[in-house]
Amino acid sequence: MTSKPPRSYGRLSISANATPRDLMGPQRLKDAWCAKVITLFPDMFPGVLGGSLTGKALQSGLWALDTIDLRIFGEGKHRNVDDTPAGGGAGLVLRPDILGRAMDMAANNTPPNPARWPRVYLSPRGRPFTQADAARFAGCDGMTLLCGRFEGVDQRVIDHYEMEEISLGDFVLTGGEIAAQAVLDATIRLIPGVLGNFDSTQEESFSNGLLEHPHYTRPAEWRGMVIPEVLTSGNHARVAEWRHAQAEALTQSRRPDLWAEYLSKQGKTGRDKA
DSSP, X not given: OOOOOOOOOOSBOOOOOXXXXXXXXXXXXXXXXXXXXXXXXXXXXXXXXXXXXXXXXXXXTSEEEEEEEGGGGOBTTTTBOEEOOTTOOSSOEEOHHHHHHHHHHHTTTSOSOTTTSOEEEEEEEXXXXXXXXXXXXXXXXXXXXXXXXXXXXXXXXXXXXXXXXXXXXXXXOSSSHHHHHHHHHHHHTTSTTSSSOGGGGGSSXXXXXXXXXXXXXXXXXXXXXXXXGGGGSOOHHHHHHHHHHHHHHHHHHHOHHHHHHHHHHHTOOTTTTO
16 A cells, blocks of 8 residues: 655634634644534544544644534424434434534535545444545545434435445444544544654555554563564564564454455465465
8 A cells, every 4th residue: 555645734724703712722724634523412522532643633733623513403492303213113313404404514615526525424334444444534625424323314314415324343332423533533543744654554454455463562571472583683574574474364364354355456365375
């Protein structure tokens, strides 16, 4: 996987606003990558994204976060956003008219082309999220994420806004907020400038179709276990060969699905590697 040339971000963008500006809060670089998150719980954000490297990048303006509170579009005394499922059944479904208002607000000042600005619904029935998706999202101008609740959202919203349905795995969460933060973390770390060493992303799990090789560091011996001799040999070619072999062995034993895909891309079969 070859690294893309770093995107060039402009000066800090300052716009007129009736609300006093928080001079100690995050700054925003013009044209910086932006995430717009539609949620019933905006206080959950930035959450874990506000710490470590993603938090530092948010504060410095390498990426921006806009949370859109779905509740403000609700109707009635209690700002209701859901209703019972058509055809009957348990639970409640987020209404399309309510979601449509939030989606339209999120679309302000964003490109209509989903290739430049994906619109993602976090859903357990969605397609599994992959490292390739994270790299694709990081290469866009930004993205909108819809955090589901209850039984889900009205299908017409997904169809009308051509939303991608993304899943973290074969399990169900109480809402999409945790999933959204996981997707954003995987994506934001691939934005040039967020990680101290961007080249490290080229050698980690999934970057080349394989799981990552094992890692070791000092001390040389710990509880009777020593660092493999090849890693202290100083022979970079042998180290690279060992790491690749370890990555292949781990992928073959732990992720036969990835291993089959890797062999297919290499033009090989399982028998060739036996």
